[in-house]
Amino acid sequence: IVLPEGSFYDDMSKFYGAVGSFDQTKLYSVLSANFKAAKMDDQKVKDTFKNLYKVNALIKNNPMIRPDLFNATIVSGFSTKNDEEKFNAIFDSIKGMYYRAQHMDKYLKSLRWNTDIVEEDREKAVEYFKKHVYTGEHVVDVNGMAGVCKEFLSPASDFYKLVESFDAFAHA
Numbered sequence: 001i002v003l004p005e006g007s008f009y010d011d012m013s014k015f016y017g018a019v020g021s022f023d024q025t026k027l028y029s030v031l032s033a034n035f036k037a038a039k040m041d042d043q044k045v046k047d048t049f050k051n052l053y054k055v056n057a058l059i060k061n062n063p064m065i066r067p068d069l070f071n072a073t074i075v076s077g078f079s080t081k082n083d084e085e086k087f088n089a090i091f092d093s094i095k096g097m098y099y100r101a102q103h104m105d106k107y108l109k110s111l112r113w114n115t116d117i118v119e120e121d122r123e124k125a126v127e128y129f130k131k132h133v134y135t136g137e138h139v140v141d142v143n144g145m146a147g148v149c150k151e152f153l154s155p156a157s158d159f160y161k162l163v164e165s166f167d168a169f170a171h172a
Helices: 007-020 024-037 040-062 072-075 083-110 119-133 143-155 158-171
Strands: none
Touching: 007 040, 007 072, 007 083, 007 119, 024 072, 024 083, 024 143, 040 158, 083 119, 083 143, 083 158, 143 158
16 A cells, blocks of 8 residues: 555544535535536435544544644635535545555554554554654554554444445546
8 A cells, every 4th residue: 555645644634624614514515416426326425424524523533643633723724725625635535544544554463463562563653653643742542543443444434434435436
């Protein structure tokens, strides 16, 4: 998996800011117009809309990066963007987060990750976090990293359902 430029936090911030910058009615209409143009049904629009907000809450409360980093400042960064730019930011950030979660999961598994991971492997995970997840000062929770992988990559998760919806949209 080749990672795009930036970090996991960058993609999470982009998603959080873009979703938060829409009022709900406007986001629903933009999502609906795009999905209907791709011949996707109303139920897919409703499910995707619901999952956008569930994933936004998941990002805000994730166990890996402090929730105070997801705030109004990030949302205000989208105030000059038009609806198409914001929709594309959501779409791009979903792809980025998915690839990054896969990459991180593969890396943690290569370290034989478990709850009592050896110190050498824990240090490698911390270095990975600082390079690929969040470059600012932060206390790294390796268990939180693994939790995010599980939450983002489980087929039953809201994020995974969002990935499937946007993948169907991209290939329609």
